[in-house]
Amino acid sequence: MTTTEVGRARLRKEDAHLITGRSKYTDNITLPGMLHLAMVRSPFAHAKITSVDTAAAKSSPGVVAVLTGADVAAEQGSLPNVWPITPDQKAPAFPSIAVDEVAFAGEVVACIVARSAAAARDAVELVDVSYDELPVVMDLEEAFTDKVLAHSSLDSNLSATWVFDSGEAGTGKPIAAALASAEVLIERTFYQQRLIPAFMEPRSIVVDPTSEQITMWSSTQVPHILRLILALTLGIPESKVRVIAPDVGGGFGGKLTVIPEEFITLMAARRVGKPCKYTETRSESLQAGHHGRAQVQRLKLSATKDGIVTGLDVNLLADMGAYLGLIGSGIPILGAFMYNAIYKFPAYRLECNNIFTNKAWTGAYRGAGRPEATFAIERMMDELAVELGMDPLELREKNWIKHEEFPFTTVAGLEYDSGNYEAATAKALELFGYDALRAEQVRRRETNDPVQLGIGISTFTEMCGLAPSRVLGALSYAAGGWEHAQVRVLPTGNIEVITGSSPHGQGHETAWSQLVADRLGVPFENVEVLHGDTQSSPRGLDTYGSRSLTVGGMAVLAAADKVIEKARVVAAHMMEASQEDIEFADGKFSVRGTEQSTALGEIAFAVFSAHNLPDGFEPSLDSDATFDPQNFSFPHGTHLAAMEVDTETGQVTIRKYVCVDDVGVVVNPLIVEGQVHGGLAQGIAQALYEEAVYDDAGTLVTGSFVDYLVPSAPDLPHFTTARTETPSTTNQLGAKGVGEAGTIASTPAIVNGVLDAVRHLGVKDIKMPCSPSRVWAALEEAKMTGGVQ
Amino acid sequence: MIPSAFDYAAPATVAEALGLLAAAGDDVKLLAGGQSLIPVMKLRLADPAMVIDLGRIGELSGVRDDGDALTIGAMTPHHQIATDPLIAAHVPLLAKAAATVADPQVRHRGTFGGALVHADPAGDLPAPVLAAEATFILAGPDGERRVAAADFFQGYFTTAVDDGEILTHIRVPKYTGWGAHYEKFTRVAQQWSIVAVAAMVRVEGGTIAEARIGLTNMASTPLRATAVEQALAGAPLTRETIAAASAHAAEGTDPASDLNGDAAYRRHLAEVLTKRAVIAAAGL
Numbered sequence A: 001m002t003t004t005e006v007g008r009a010r011l012r013k014e015d016a017h018l019i020t021g022r023s024k025y026t027d028n029i030t031l032p033g034m035l036h037l038a039m040v041r042s043p044f045a046h047a048k049i050t051s052v053d054t055a056a057a058k059s060s061p062g063v064v065a066v067l068t069g070a071d072v073a074a075e076q077g078s079l080p081n082v083w084p085i086t087p088d089q090k091a092p093a094f095p096s097i098a099v100d101e102v103a104f105a106g107e108v109v110a111c112i113v114a115r116s117a118a119a120a121r122d123a124v125e126l127v128d129v130s131y132d133e134l135p136v137v138m139d140l141e142e143a144f145t146d147k148v149l150a151h152s153s154l155d156s157n158l159s160a161t162w163v164f165d166s167g168e169a170g171t172g173k174p175i176a177a178a179l180a181s182a183e184v185l186i187e188r189t190f191y192q193q194r195l196i197p198a199f200m201e202p203r204s205i206v207v208d209p210t211s212e213q214i215t216m217w218s219s220t221q222v223p224h225i226l227r228l229i230l231a232l233t234l235g236i237p238e239s240k241v242r243v244i245a246p247d248v249g250g251g252f253g254g255k256l257t258v259i260p261e262e263f264i265t266l267m268a269a270r271r272v273g274k275p276c277k278y279t280e281t282r283s284e285s286l287q288a289g290h291h292g293r294a295q296v297q298r299l300k301l302s303a304t305k306d307g308i309v310t311g312l313d314v315n316l317l318a319d320m321g322a323y324l325g326l327i328g329s330g331i332p333i334l335g336a337f338m339y340n341a342i343y344k345f346p347a348y349r350l351e352c353n354n355i356f357t358n359k360a361w362t363g364a365y366r367g368a369g370r371p372e373a374t375f376a377i378e379r380m381m382d383e384l385a386v387e388l389g390m391d392p393l394e395l396r397e398k399n400w401i402k403h404e405e406f407p408f409t410t411v412a413g414l415e416y417d418s419g420n421y422e423a424a425t426a427k428a429l430e431l432f433g434y435d436a437l438r439a440e441q442v443r444r445r446e447t448n449d450p451v452q453l454g455i456g457i458s459t460f461t462e463m464c465g466l467a468p469s470r471v472l473g474a475l476s477y478a479a480g481g482w483e484h485a486q487v488r489v490l491p492t493g494n495i496e497v498i499t500g501s502s503p504h505g506q507g508h509e510t511a512w513s514q515l516v517a518d519r520l521g522v523p524f525e526n527v528e529v530l531h532g533d534t535q536s537s538p539r540g541l542d543t544y545g546s547r548s549l550t551v552g553g554m555a556v557l558a559a560a561d562k563v564i565e566k567a568r569v570v571a572a573h574m575m576e577a578s579q580e581d582i583e584f585a586d587g588k589f590s591v592r593g594t595e596q597s598t599a600l601g602e603i604a605f606a607v608f609s610a611h612n613l614p615d616g617f618e619p620s621l622d623s624d625a626t627f628d629p630q631n632f633s634f635p636h637g638t639h640l641a642a643m644e645v646d647t648e649t650g651q652v653t654i655r656k657y658v659c660v661d662d663v664g665v666v667v668n669p670l671i672v673e674g675q676v677h678g679g680l681a682q683g684i685a686q687a688l689y690e691e692a693v694y695d696d697a698g699t700l701v702t703g704s705f706v707d708y709l710v711p712s713a714p715d716l717p718h719f720t721t722a723r724t725e726t727p728s729t730t731n732q733l734g735a736k737g738v739g740e741a742g743t744i745a746s747t748p749a750i751v752n753g754v755l756d757a758v759r760h761l762g763v764k765d766i767k768m769p770c771s772p773s774r775v776w777a778a779l780e781e782a783k784m785t786g787g788v789q
Numbered sequence B: 001m002i003p004s005a006f007d008y009a010a011p012a013t014v015a016e017a018l019g020l021l022a023a024a025g026d027d028v029k030l031l032a033g034g035q036s037l038i039p040v041m042k043l044r045l046a047d048p049a050m051v052i053d054l055g056r057i058g059e060l061s062g063v064r065d066d067g068d069a070l071t072i073g074a075m076t077p078h079h080q081i082a083t084d085p086l087i088a089a090h091v092p093l094l095a096k097a098a099a100t101v102a103d104p105q106v107r108h109r110g111t112f113g114g115a116l117v118h119a120d121p122a123g124d125l126p127a128p129v130l131a132a133e134a135t136f137i138l139a140g141p142d143g144e145r146r147v148a149a150a151d152f153f154q155g156y157f158t159t160a161v162d163d164g165e166i167l168t169h170i171r172v173p174k175y176t177g178w179g180a181h182y183e184k185f186t187r188v189a190q191q192w193s194i195v196a197v198a199a200m201v202r203v204e205g206g207t208i209a210e211a212r213i214g215l216t217n218m219a220s221t222p223l224r225a226t227a228v229e230q231a232l233a234g235a236p237l238t239r240e241t242i243a244a245a246s247a248h249a250a251e252g253t254d255p256a257s258d259l260n261g262d263a264a265y266r267r268h269l270a271e272v273l274t275k276r277a278v279i280a281a282a283g284l
């Protein structure tokens, strides 16, 4: 097989229609007779609902119906959590429309159905809800004490405690002994601030209930999962629901969930018997879409005096917000396997406490658990290096898995199939000019330059390709981790690829076309990729966790291989040769040792006409495949950030950012580059800019983009990106996944760099985001405590 | 993001607009570029019964040379303030400040007068206008009146413009030959000022002859840093004297605390940014 497509930096098929305004986002859909929804939301973070008076709203012009929690109490059920991390996990009921109690500000308490969006919005003001306010608990550490309860129906804010202990699991030594015999012990607490996914397209839903099959369009990452959950929760037969994810403008995990508004729109449409649309405002999106991160991480790291780490103990408080979302409970657990990162730690323990607060519920956000883990360990490695007076890179090298040691089973029990940390690091150092920057750093320190320079390092790995189904089963996740694909051969030899991995900006149409064009030897242009509609792609587990290529892409290849095997039978028949003598290359079947050949297209037409096929041959080349990975894949990389800190103002600037990522075999370098850039921006945003802040009463203070600071292009440097390519051995392509790499690696690189710039001035830590005022305050505090050397 | 229903009128002259304003009563808003008013209406923090759009009144837009001053129409968009040759020649401070406002879209729609009447403490145009000792020309039912910049900004989002009045023009004295700089401090590129300093200096030989310093977001209104101005007047043009004078920048200020920093941080920033603004304005 010649590969002319895999590895080629093709422009994306998807882009022309997106950038010329021809996109079909859910909000662009208008159906005949369609009605519009607006939500009445609780201004209080915790309150009893004592009454909901809808009379004035119902008589407002254009209003068709008003639904309250009481109206739908019998049918709405509870939004499900499909990841009970422990058998005794506690979760409050999560009704789409609150019935008696609200537990975060922004929770839906009623829904208006009206003839226009404006009429619906006007009527929101007219719904009179009476509340009895209850005490709120906003702070995670305070919530853990149970002094104030986030829900009056629960007797504790603790949802579950999950423990991994390498001693008990048999994957390593017991932690207690390692800590007790530590020559050096580093103890730190880190705060993972709350982040908001802030996808570009707000969530939007259209439901058409007017046919036998109800159709829902939703701006979701997970149309297949949504369909199943709607059926299970609302008791509608699965076959009577069709879900379509049309163009979806970003998700970052924020749309890897099912949301109250999807249920409400469906219930409203069924009641009024007309198509209904709901599109949230940006403020609603920030307030009531799920948030991410939000953890307190307490770590203990033991090491020998010469820098060999002997054990790591992690204690997490993870903020679930007010409810357990679809998979929110499992997000910290995804990180639990990554704290040991690229290192050979002999002992490891992690305890995770999932805790309720009166804030928006949390869920996946780009990286989902793994950025938190990577941040913590990469910060700890720097802290240890400082403690030992050792170069942070040298310390990492002492502890990391050498390339000749793969496959390597880690202390967390994962088998890393491949990797070459030495190669990625060497390349990064060269591109960065490490030694010259270190020399400049010394100069700036010596001259007391108001602008100090720091170098931040992050050597990361992540588990991608979610996920082997049996591993998910072992972690009590309700579903599997396989992916499905179908390859259809049209009579003309054109190809349709159906993928269950529903994209929302990743470029599947382009990448899958490249994969299939190579495998079947057909032109790239002749491949069409269909997705995101449960009618055309009936099976799938959708897009998240850097899984699409390593799982969904493998299903596509497996289906294409089945097409070749079917076509081989027909080719042998047509050329009157035995199947063993038929060779396939570049889209042609030929008889070994002869000039005779038949193109796939000719076979396609022969199968279509079915006039002359081998006896018993089913006249179709179309093939299905479902791929269940046997292991995760483990991308890795070395990221280096040169950070300038203006000590007069606390302003932080990225002077230079170099990353060398090893994502295995690359199908489309342009797409990989785009994923890395976007990922870096989001990771840098956590380090420097973004934070969801609530006031003491439970109101989201960062309720618009005026206060929730999402960086844009002018805030980011020119990134120097490069790759090493150590193929994964866990899939036939050798790919590893790239969707989350930049986000995971960049946050600790930036913060390590900021601290490296000001540590000599006595600063020991700065909470994220490292805003100018926080950096300045840290410098002032260091001055007061006499930290200046 | 849908505002409440409202009536709309788009008069062609100031006289017509004043008539509509008088007839409309209390519950009316003038619409300039809409870059502050429309977001507030969409969030339903304002729901005027009537909106009078000043966008069709040609006489309110443009920059005119009036001898010792420039007269700037209230409806002149930020983009024009940032690029107009008369402003560049005679009050470059305004051009520099206007260029830091938001993004190109906002600068093409948002107006000079709208920003001044809106009087957001973090807005970038009030402090330069105050430092430049501009005069506001207001048209009202009883004719025209003039208000000095020092009297115009009265509090948080509050100005001397009374109900029934329209800001028509801003008269800004010429500062031909003065050095100018607007030092804006933000966390991300497109953001309102956390603190900003507007500085104009007239240098004679090796001396700062005169200085005008305006502070953005150091109180509920823009402020003049008079103590700094006095310390600079007649001082030798050196970094040291500028730094020493700038240490007075926070005197008399009353900044707010918010997510971008507390009052103490803002006071500190005022000093640092004043130093930088004056150094840049003086071309040091």
Ligand SMILES: Cc1cc2nc3c(=O)[nH]c(=O)nc-3n(C[C@H](O)[C@H](O)[C@H](O)COP(=O)(O)OP(=O)(O)OC[C@H]3O[C@@H](n4cnc5c(N)ncnc54)[C@H](O)[C@@H]3O)c2cc1C
Pocket: B029, B030, B031, B032, B033, B034, B035, B036, B037, B038, B039, B054, B074, B075, B100, B101, B102, B103, B106, B109, B110, B111, B112, B113, B114, B115, B116, B117, B118, B120, B122, B123, B124, B125, B161, B165, B166, B167, B168, B190, B191, B192, B193
């Ligand atoms: C995304 C975004 C970012 C921004 N960033 C910045 C920034 O960084 N710095 C900054 O300074 N500004 C910023 N702005 C605000 C911008 O400068 C606005 O243009 C300005 O505040 C208001 O001007 P306008 O012409 O849009 O006025 P409008 O919004 O139309 O009106 C504002 C108010 O002034 C009144 N008004 C307007 N004209 C008159 C008049 N002639 N007489 C009497 N009353 C009048 C209106 O009734 C209204 O109350 C930003 C705006 C947006 C949308």
